[in-house]
Amino acid sequence: MKKETIIxxxxxxxxxxxxxxxxxxxxxxxxxQCGICAGxxxxxxxxxxxxxxxxxxxxxGLKKEVLSSNTxxxxxxxxxxSVRCPRGIHPTELMETLKPMAIAEGIENKDSKFDTxxxxxxxxNGRASEFLLxxxxxxxxxxxxxxxxxxxxxxxxxxxPLSTYKMEDTKDLDAIFNLGKSKEKKIKEENNVEGKNxxxxxxxxxxxxxxxxxxxENKKPDGGVKK
Amino acid sequence: MKYSYYPGCAQHGTAVDYRISVEKVFRMLxxxxxxxxxxxxxxALHVPDRTIRVAxxxxxxxxxxxxDMATPCNLCYSNLMRASTALHDSALxxxxxxxxxxxxxxxxxxxxxxxxxxxxxxxxxxxxxxxIPLKIKAVPYYGCLLTRPENNFDSPENxxxxxxxxxxxxxxxxxxxxxxxxCGGPSILTNENIALGLARDLFxxxxxxxxDCMVVTCPMCHLMLDAKQEAVESKYNIKIDxxxxxxTQLMGLAMGLDPxxxxxxxxxxxxxxxxxxxxxx
Numbered sequence: 001m002k003k004e005t006i007i008x009x010x011x012x013x014x015x016x017x018x019x020x021x022x023x024x025x026x027x028x029x030x031x032x033q034c035g036i037c038a039g040x041x042x043x044x045x046x047x048x049x050x051x052x053x054x055x056x057x058x059x060x061g062l063k064k065e066v067l068s069s070n071t072x073x074x075x076x077x078x079x080x081x082s083v084r085c086p087r088g089i090h091p092t093e094l095m096e097t098l099k100p101m102a103i104a105e106g107i108e109n110k111d112s113k114f115d116t117x118x119x120x121x122x123x124x125n126g127r128a129s130e131f132l133l134x135x136x137x138x139x140x141x142x143x144x145x146x147x148x149x150x151x152x153x154x155x156x157x158x159x160x161p162l163s164t165y166k167m168e169d170t171k172d173l174d175a176i177f178n179l180g181k182s183k184e185k186k187i188k189e190e191n192n193v194e195g196k197n198x199x200x201x202x203x204x205x206x207x208x209x210x211x212x213x214x215x216x217e218n219k220k221p222d223g224g225v226k227k
Numbered sequence: 228m229k230y231s232y233y234p235g236c237a238q239h240g241t242a243v244d245y246r247i248s249v250e251k252v253f254r255m256l257x258x259x260x261x262x263x264x265x266x267x268x269x270x271a272l273h274v275p276d277r278t279i280r281v282a283x284x285x286x287x288x289x290x291x292x293x294x295d296m297a298t299p300c301n302l303c304y305s306n307l308m309r310a311s312t313a314l315h316d317s318a319l320x321x322x323x324x325x326x327x328x329x330x331x332x333x334x335x336x337x338x339x340x341x342x343x344x345x346x347x348x349x350x351x352x353x354x355x356x357x358x359i360p361l362k363i364k365a366v367p368y369y370g371c372l373l374t375r376p377e378n379n380f381d382s383p384e385n386x387x388x389x390x391x392x393x394x395x396x397x398x399x400x401x402x403x404x405x406x407x408x409x410c411g412g413p414s415i416l417t418n419e420n421i422a423l424g425l426a427r428d429l430f431x432x433x434x435x436x437x438x439d440c441m442v443v444t445c446p447m448c449h450l451m452l453d454a455k456q457e458a459v460e461s462k463y464n465i466k467i468d469x470x471x472x473x474x475t476q477l478m479g480l481a482m483g484l485d486p487x488x489x490x491x492x493x494x495x496x497x498x499x500x501x502x503x504x505x506x507x508x
Contacts, residue, residue: 023277023313023316042408042409042425043409043414043421043425046418046421073417074414074418074421076371076409076411076412076413076414076421076425077272077371077372077413078371078372078375078408078409079371079372079375079376079383080371080375080407080408080409082375082376083375083376083383083384084384090376092376093376096275096277097277099275100275100276103275110417110418111417111418112275114273114416114417115273115274115275118270118271118273118274119270119273119274119275119276119279122267122268122270122274122283126265126267126268127236127239127267127268128236128268128271129236129239129240130237130240130241131240134416137416144416147416147419150454150455150458153454153495154241154454157493157494157495158243158493159240159241159242159243159244159454159493160240160241161239161240165236165239165240167265167266167267168264168265169265171328172267172286172326172327172328173267175325175326175327176279176282176283176286176326176327177279178326179276179278179279179282179322179323179325179326180276180277180278180279
């Protein structure tokens with residue numbers, strides 16, 4: 001069996017440092033590769049890198065391999081690894097941290113698309129109705145049409161109301177969702193607002209709403225590259 | 228006893244049976260659940276940005292009006308718990324509060340309704356309400372997010388509150404090694420094959436115990452284990468036929484409520500045999 005070696009060129013210390021600076025990053029350098037995370041993970045056999053490997057890859061700064069790994073999306077967020085890690089590293093939270101980083105790098109897959117749909121529905125309505133989620137997601141991932149009989153059986157049981165479930169007043173939501181904008185995204189959007197006053201708050205927030213709408217429709221607000 | 232109540236989105240749709248049973252049972256116990264006005268989704272597991280996720284739960288927690296906040300959903304509970312901890316960071320709290328009309332002050336205690344029953348109301352008092360001791364064997368299935376990554380009432384590795392509740396109702400909680408293993412629910416739409424495989428493992432282990440039903444505390448676990456049970460059967464060509472019921476439905480049955488009043492007819496896996504064995508109406 002041929003063994004892979006890591007070439008220095010594939011390492012990106014800036015990526016490693018960026019992860020270490022996040023709330024979950026502090027303990028990552030202390031990983032001793034014991035593997036209790038991989039052993040506890042109910043889905044590690046489906047991952048192209050186990051959680052243990054992924055932590056090591058972060059330590060090495062293997063940005064491309066980490067962010068394109070299916071590991072961060074296969075994770076079911078069950079936190080078994082997080083409560084067991086003897087070093088207090090939280091691999092589940094690490095997966096969560098890596099998701100927006102992967103999305104910012106243009107990674108798009110069925111899980112990231114579902115997250116986009118879900119976030120969009122919550123931003124607009126404040127509540128998640130299964131019907132709206134499934135219909136919107138179905139437009140992006142036509143493959144889920146095979147779940148249609150399941151949807152119909154849920155409907156027949158009265159468990160899939162065909163109405164939009166909404167908050168009475170959604171006024172806080174835009175402000176909440178604007179909290180999460182990464183610096184890069186802001187810069188990209190400011191470039192998009194050419195000629196308009198980027199410091200004018202009201203215009204800025206209008207642009208943000210526009211960007212979110214574009215996201216909801218699965219368009220990159222900046223027309224950026226998709227994977 | 229009065230709580231600020233955060234039902235979560237699933238109670239409106241896939242977990243409408245849970246909602247029905249929670250309302251009935253809590254009324255019978257005299258525990259008041261005051262639904263938060265204009266509550267928002269917690270983001271479940273699908274809002275990738277941490278600050279947004281924390282802010283969504285902070286907004287909910289800020290609306291508790293001095294009461295403890297009870298929720299029936301494991302996802303909501305874990306998000307509220309995690310947000311409460313994350314918001315000890317005063318810089319994050321300040322940032323999040325800028326977005327909120329009603330400010331988060333850090334004084335709301337999130338509680339899962341299982342915790343409310345077992346710890347606050349108390350099992351001895353619940354025992355007094357039992358009219359029909361259940362005499363069945365039940366799998367106590369906690370799922371992931373009730374106890375992980377953090378909770379205030381039970382062990383994340385070997386929780387026992389649901390076991391105790393099942394005993395109090397006169398039933399036998401079987402020894403179940405997968406009581407906190409993931410059911411696959413979060414992958415139900417995006418990676419169905421993985422989800423079905425995880426659920427299969429739970430069912431095989433549950434059947435080995437000879438249990439009459441599985442008892443759950445989470446809308447997503449219920450969707451996966453009840454509504455998707457047939458899909459597991461056909462994919463793996465096995466017979467499962469194991470009713471999966473919410474712990475509040477089990478309580479209702481023991482308290483002598485009519486199964487029709489508990490939303491049991493909305494289940495996919497028939498519960499008739501279970502009800503007959505219990506000897507309820």
